[in-house]
Amino acid sequence: MMKNSFLFISLLILNLGLFLEAQKVPAVYVFGDSLVDVGNNNYLTLSLVKAVLPHYGIDFPTKLPTGRFSNGKNAADLIAEKLGLATSPPYLSLVSKFNYNKNVSFLNGVNFASGGAGIFNGNDENLRQSIPLTKQVDYYSNVYEQLTQQVEASRLQKHLSKSIFIVVIGSNDIFGYYNSLDLPKKNTPQQYVDSMASSLKVQLQRLYNNGARKFEIIGLSPIGCCPISRLKNKTECFSEANLLSMKYNEILQIMLKDLKLKNKNLSYSYFDTYAAIQDLTQNPSSYGFVDVKGACCGLGELNAQFLCTPISIICANRQDHIFWDQVHPTEAATRIIVDKLYNGLSKYTHPINMEQLLAL
Template identity: 80%
Template sequence: MMKSSILLIISFFIFNLGGFLEAQKTPAIYVFGDSLVDVGNNNYLSLSLVKATLPHYGIDFPTKKPTGRFSNGKNAADLIAEKVGLTTSPPYLSLVSKFNNKKNVSFLGGVNFASGGAGIFNGNDVSFRQAISLTKQVDYYTQVHEQLTQQVGASTLQKHLSKSIFGIVIGSNDIFGYYNSMDLQKKNTPQQYADSMVSSLKIQLQRLYNNGARKFEIIGVSTIGCVPALRLKNKTECFLEANLMSIKYNEGLQSMLKELKLENKDLSYSYFDTYGALQDLIQNPISYGFADVKDACCGLGELNAQFLCTPISVVCANRQNHIFWDQFHPTEAASRTIVDKLYNGPSKYTSPINLQQLLAL
């Protein structure tokens, strides 16, 4: 009786382990970007003015507490991890803290380098005092690559990285920076600035490729002129100039990715048209279960967007029917809808393939 019980337990464990391994579609996710995918890096930046550490951030997160995510709950990094059967990649600075304290740390399971306020350009974060620019994020990844090479060897590491996903969500803060700076507008036309963003991003993507990255999930810039903070610039309607800049940048980004693929034959990527997907949500909210496309859920003043989300802010009762959580960021509900399209959406939003197809390569 005892023997049969033990065999049953072992069989159950093997069966469930097999199911877990089948659900895990990639060995790791390495995330680079801004506050849309920051899972807590900025909490470790002592001078940063951009931190999601106060209530009501995290109000719908499983812990019900602020975690450094700029959302009422989970963000896109969490939701993409769910889709591929992984836990969320931890913030890089939390791992470094443990590593420096001689604790057992592995970077093989994925790392999140994203930082609220970060941009493609260095120095874009001046108004926020401190953020980890994309260049610095890639610098950190290069250090991780060196450490992993020493730990597991170059051949084993390359096999691991070639199957991993490298997610890039960046560019919005650069566009915000352009429209907040008369100096930048005098020195660059919108097209020149967008082209410069694209060429700068290409350098960083090539650096990642040179350090093992082969599968890229690239997220285009959304209709950022429609976030509550920018609607205030245009009497509650979308700020057209910012949206036009987003379009210019996204067009250049798609052309650049095709060039990058031609220059690096074994590179694969999925580009996601966040602009089109979010515009669809805004124009057809009811079909997605949303009711409010303009107001921030957490804030004060007109559109609930004249002030930051703080403990004294007004918070909407139903976070499920709002697209925007605060002045700039989507609710978990909106992020989940977007990630669904990113994962297995049609060619209308994903090119040349979607994330599910990228994982299968």
């Protein structure tokens, strides 16, 4: 009996050691939209922007919808895997009236992302459809205040300075621009993306002022090449949306360099999603993809004329599709993107990749 107990304890210590060795950062704090929402919108009672019906989650470990806009795991999950961490829980799951605990610790990381969110507040905040970035950062400010009461100041600063702050936002602002009759009349494309970048800069500065030091900033994909955008241009990429994405990515990188100059302790990795997705769509066979235009789950032309619902047609092989629904990638495509983000070449990551960011 004593021999078995000793063996059990030895294995436990070994496994704990392996876990601690695998964990590369103290925590991950996630901000953004549906690409990294892990269930926050489930707690917005009035929101219609929810991934709570089949076939969402069909390839998730539980095989059930979780609020992730994917057939399986999304980028927040897969980045956490790379970092040896559990996925940061949705903020609203920790503070909702059904699960409120004023003593909850946020030291293990939190996810504030919300499907449908943008850099700009838009009308979604009033309609409670999503949590815009400004509100997400407000929530983080509340978390920071709570942490200052729970953790000694120097320990907290060290914890946050080693943690990763992931920001995935802007796609819905681009959709909003080219789907609007009003916005293009009030702003040229350049004025609009300049305003997006300057608004984002304000929020990143707020995060920095509250302890954030290491940022993973995700650029916009070629939004005009997602299935719903292709419907506007006879199944080919909608060039106007792609041009807007490219313009924003250019000004975003200039903004990040300026932010770094003004905040000496700030470090960041920018990921060029545009280049990475283009690589997948232009060289699909080298990545195991067959369909680069259509959605796996939907109805109509390109399977993209209607949302993914229980009555949708679903593709037989989710591994050979880049897109899961009208706008979101499959888990298979997301895994490739996260691999490039984590330790990819300089053609995708500037000035360093995430792995190099961790080492700073």
